[in-house]
Amino acid sequence: MNDANSEYGGEEATRFRLSEEDRTAVRVWHKGQAPLDPRYTDKVLLRIVARSLVDGEFRARLLQDTASVLADLDPGLPAGTDFKFLANTPGTLHVLLPPSSQEFGKRASTLGEALQSRTSREALSASVDDADFKDDEVDPPITEPQTDDGGVDDA
Numbered sequence: 001m002n003d004a005n006s007e008y009g010g011e012e013a014t015r016f017r018l019s020e021e022d023r024t025a026v027r028v029w030h031k032g033q034a035p036l037d038p039r040y041t042d043k044v045l046l047r048i049v050a051r052s053l054v055d056g057e058f059r060a061r062l063l064q065d066t067a068s069v070l071a072d073l074d075p076g077l078p079a080g081t082d083f084k085f086l087a088n089t090p091g092t093l094h095v096l097l098p099p100s101s102q103e104f105g106k107r108a109s110t111l112g113e114a115l116q117s118r119t120s121r122e123a124l125s126a127s128v129d130d131a132d133f134k135d136d137e138v139d140p141p142i143t144e145p146q147t148d149d150g151g152v153d154d155a
Helices: 003-009 011-015 020-033 043-054 056-064 066-073 101-106 109-117 121-127
Strands: none
Touching: 020 043, 043 056, 056 066
């Protein structure tokens, strides 16, 4: 990395400024994006995203004029790829669509692995809202009120 790169958010520049919660947010974001497109695995991109969490001025510039920010930084992102950084607001929700079903064979292998792993009971139960079923490991079992003699209290 050149000097400009350490300024924009090299690993050492963001690590001391990111709280544990911020680092967790970046990891969660990364895990959600990487299966959709392998380009999200670029560590330079990850550092830029991390810096955008803690540096409001940088974030605003990145959202308003991505090309000039990246040109100033010369971060070494893949050539031939246009980058656009977006942020949701109360009035706007940006939705990134997954690859079309016709492109399934071209999808990142991580997406295929993620889709396959979601068919296992363990992976599925971790990603499903359990509001309408009970899980003894998460929710305590439902028990009927007991009487002193061990019978069920009908009251």
